Amino acid sequence: MNDPEHWLSANDQYLATMLDWMRERLEHLAAPDTSAAMMAKDVSQSGQQPAKAAKSRLRDRLFRSSEISATAPPALTTMRNDVQPAASAASKALLVPAPQIDEEAAEHPPALMVLAERLGLGEFERHTLLLCAAMELDTRMGALCAKAQQDPARNYPTFALALTLFDQPAWDALSPERPLRFWRLIEINQPGAQPLITSALKADERIVNYIKGLNYLDDRLAPLVMPVARNDAPLPPSQADVADVIVRQLQRLQGSGRLPVFQLLGSDSQSKLQIVQHALAQIDLTLYRVNADALPTQTADHETFMRLWQRESALLPIALYVDAAQVERSGNPHATAIHRLFSRHPGVVFLDTRDAWPELGRDSISLDIAKPTPAEQHAVWAAALGATGGDHPARLSGQFNLNAAEIRNLAADALAVSDGEPDALGAVVWDACVSQARPALDQLAHALQPKATWEDLELAAPEKTLLRQIAAQVKARKAVYDDWGFRERMNRGLGICVLFAGESGTGKTMAAEVIANDLGLALYRIDLSAVVSKFIGETEKNLRRVFDAAEDSGAILLFDEADALFGKRSAVKDSHDRYANIEINYLLQRMEAYRGLAILATNMRSSLDDAFQRRLRFIVNFAFPGLAERKAIWEKAFPSKTPLAGIDYQRLAKLNVTGGSVTNIAINAAFLAAHAGSPVTMPIILDAARAEFRKLEKPFSEADFRWLEPVGAKA
16 A cells, blocks of 8 residues: 555555444443443442442553553563452453454555554553544544543543553553653643542643654754755765665664764764755665754753653654764753753764764764765866866866865856856856855955055065975865875875065065966955854864864965964963963864965074974075165055155165065155145155164164255155
8 A cells, every 4th residue: 555645545545444433332331220230230240239340440451551562662661560460351251352353454554554653652551542542533522521421621631541541451541650641742731639530631742643644854953943845966985985884784784773873073064964964865864954052951951842842753764863063962952962862862963063073872883984086076166067078077076175065056156157168167156166165264364355466576486486386286186186096195294384484574465365366266364363162172173164164165274473373382280281282282283184285484483493493494584685685675665656756766775674574664654745735755755764763672873864866856
């Protein structure tokens, strides 16, 4: 019976039959002559007085034990009672026997039978649940319940009614550890000191709908968990292999009753989701995602969430994906909630985390998940861009580190914006990739807008040659690492880490801008005040976020005043020294693993840790500019639109300052001239230079800033 409509029709027919049976039993129980006949027969058989016989009959029913289903959850405990007196013959004769399920229904059972099997309900518990659900399915049940209990106010089911109404009654069905209450299939309204067995029972709305044939995720869970949309796009081979491992493990352990937690290690949550979704699609499981911060931390709320999710896992083919990539395990209530969930929930669960969690309370399988390899990224780019891609896939995969979904989305947007024009396409998709990680980097770094070009940079020829080699290596990484096989032989040092050493103002930042401008990449200056933290472990966490985001977008990282962050490790005298050294050790490892371009700028090269200098690909020394370099810097200091009058660049070159100071003097001179309403002249520039020398506390003579008009100059 694969036709859903056929099954729903059969399920409705089953419910109609069971409700008819329920009404007949209630009518028999409510009939006055039936009650009198039952009591008379009990008296004649036992020789007891009517009142005593009635009490004996109720006692017999209260102390029966239901048959415990073999499929009951192992966590549940049973409260069996060895005393099982037989029901009176008169009671059995007067009550209608339950309908028998035919062969077709046995092969494709109705929802109530499926629920009973999966949640471990015995026959009495199943009938009690049906009695509560009948209140929602048949409007006549309330009046019949009131008549059967001989109390007009009790127009609702109670345990007392169920114990009297059904065969094989059992008091242990009332236990919180038995399925009716453990799985929260029924709700008990017990005000004040009212006895439990006379309190009103109500079937859970979700369960009533399930019995009726409507199966959906409990709406109390909907605000906390989100369904993961199915994505039929093929996985890259390296990620498809991980998906196959998940499928094989689930198939191997199916039916064992205790599945492991799959710990998904790494930083790319999007790839993890795609892999898990692809794996579960093969075995028809629906994936739901919950953010670890959304898990309830209060004991009662967490217990409700966990119980409802366990119940849903029994009723629906679902799995849970817990996103804990940003959760700190130490002293975090959400981490405690995750441990409690995994230790008690036996279903299919996945944990998204950067590093493996120990002692989860059950077995776990750790899987390292990375973004597609550069070759796989090239293939995804080529497929996404199609015939108009040209050589763009090679350039993009060599520079950026993106997952398959990001590549497809960026390619689709670029094709739409560029209308498929090959020339426009390259620029659009490149800019989109550069901007991909900006939101993450902007929190911990300052974006610089690179405007300087090679023509703006005044350096000695050897240093300028080194800078061009750095840019050339960034461009040729794919050819060397992938096409020529170096990546297969190396697992570290695939990035390019360089040191710019020299006095402040000698052009280190400008050189970084020139390289970024030439490569068309974003340039970020790391804000040490935002990265370095006094709290243990926070500095490493912040640096990890910076490196991950920069690596994905191909951004260039500029660590200005790097000696403050990459200084020499000290002797361990206290815990502060130990943790400071841990930070430096982490930086050593992360810099070596970084696949992008990182530039360390320092005024004090001697302060850097020797281990850093051994890992540097290039060291560029920015010497104090000589007379010729200073003259060239002064000639480029003023934009072409600036009004100038009688500037003696040879005289200005004699001022012993760096390029950074020249820029400051030029800007200050421009403001002085604008205020005076005149063009920029030598006296104005020299006045600004005098102020710069005083700011820098450099010794000077007033004669250095005295300007005499050349002979023949106009007044």
